[in-house]
Amino acid sequence: MKKKFTPPxxxxxxxxxxxxxxxxxxxxxxxxxxxxxxxxxxxxxxDIAGQVRVKCGYDSKEFSVPRSSLPHEVDLVVSxxxxxxxxxxAGTVGALGKPILGVNLGKLGFLAELNLDELRxxxxxxxxxxxxxxxxxxxxxxFAYDGRASSMYALNDIVIDKxxxxxxxxxETHVDSEYLITYRGDGIVISTPTGSTGxxxxxxxxIISPESRVIAISPISPHTLSARPVIVPDSSQIRIIARSxxxxxxxxxxxxxxxxxxxxxxxxxxxxxxxxVLLRKSKNGFFNLLRTKLMWGIDIRSxxx
Numbered sequence: 063m064k065k066k067f068t069p070p071x072x073x074x075x076x077x078x079x080x081x082x083x084x085x086x087x088x089x090x091x092x093x094x095x096x097x098x099x100x101x102x103x104x105x106x107x108x109d110i111a112g113q114v115r116v117k118c119g120y121d122s123k124e125f126s127v128p129r130s131s132l133p134h135e136v137d138l139v140v141s142x143x144x145x146x147x148x149x150x151x152a153g154t155v156g157a158l159g160k161p162i163l164g165v166n167l168g169k170l171g172f173l174a175e176l177n178l179d180e181l182r183x184x185x186x187x188x189x190x191x192x193x194x195x196x197x198x199x200x201x202x203x204x205f206a207y208d209g210r211a212s213s214m215y216a217l218n219d220i221v222i223d224k225x226x227x228x229x230x231x232x233x234e235t236h237v238d239s240e241y242l243i244t245y246r247g248d249g250i251v252i253s254t255p256t257g258s259t260g261x262x263x264x265x266x267x268x269i270i271s272p273e274s275r276v277i278a279i280s281p282i283s284p285h286t287l288s289a290r291p292v293i294v295p296d297s298s299q300i301r302i303i304a305r306s307x308x309x310x311x312x313x314x315x316x317x318x319x320x321x322x323x324x325x326x327x328x329x330x331x332x333x334x335x336x337x338x339v340l341l342r343k344s345k346n347g348f349f350n351l352l353r354t355k356l357m358w359g360i361d362i363r364s365x366x367x
Contacts, residue, residue, distance in 0.1 A: 067188070067191065067195050068191060076105045076133060077090050078110075078142070079143050080167075081110050083168075085167045086110060091118040100185070105136055106122050107129045109129075111126035130154065134158070136160065137160065137161075138160060138162075138163065145168065147167075149317065159337075165178065172259045172351065193343055198217060198337060199333055199334075200338055201334060202215055202332060205313065206328075212321070217316060217338050219315075222304060223248055224248055225310045227306075229308050230248065231311060232306055234303040238299055249311075251282060255273070255278075299330055309325065310324055313329060
């Protein structure tokens, strides 16, 4: 669902990012200067604030906040990095519902809305109401771990794979009360529409418009060629029972969090009770993004060599 973003009068902007990227510190410093010029309050992830202080000579100590508590102190979060950084940011924001604006310091960047050279103008556009809020669905995987009920959340996908083994695993898959198929192969990817341009895409899964109310189930290197990706309503509960001769299977959320379960292992995947909110430019539609990022319609044979 989309709606216009109207900034609060006394907005505070949080700056999160990947401190391991060389460009994060410089970008954070540039953003701090822009916000200072406009009299906008801000908070900075503590380790990035330390880098800015050391490398750029700006004393940001009074604005420094631990990453885990930063979303509680701000109205909007700017995420500096690639799509992986935005997924980390989404995990940090969790159910708080704080909007996330991504600045792409990576490569492809489906989730990161801005490039570095757009930063200054885009901050002004943000306060002129030229951005939309987009709610994105989140998956919740529930399972037993060490005898306790556990959960993992994912904006992109939940992956079940064979934990580095060279052997295949059998993944008995049910949708609600109905048996679907037993996928035999390297694993499966269960993805949201947001995650359809991630791992799901590399398995041969479909690209899904973010507004679609569905979940994609895509096998990873299936042994049976007739085993294909399946789209189900996002009201569904997907139940997976993993069986194999290998001892453990891996559950991975958004490529960030992972956990090994001893077989036979069972987990359930369904929509989480909360959503992640992304800030997107009003003029940037999803299909325009696809054409740009995937270079659709470009004939590389006509380019000069």
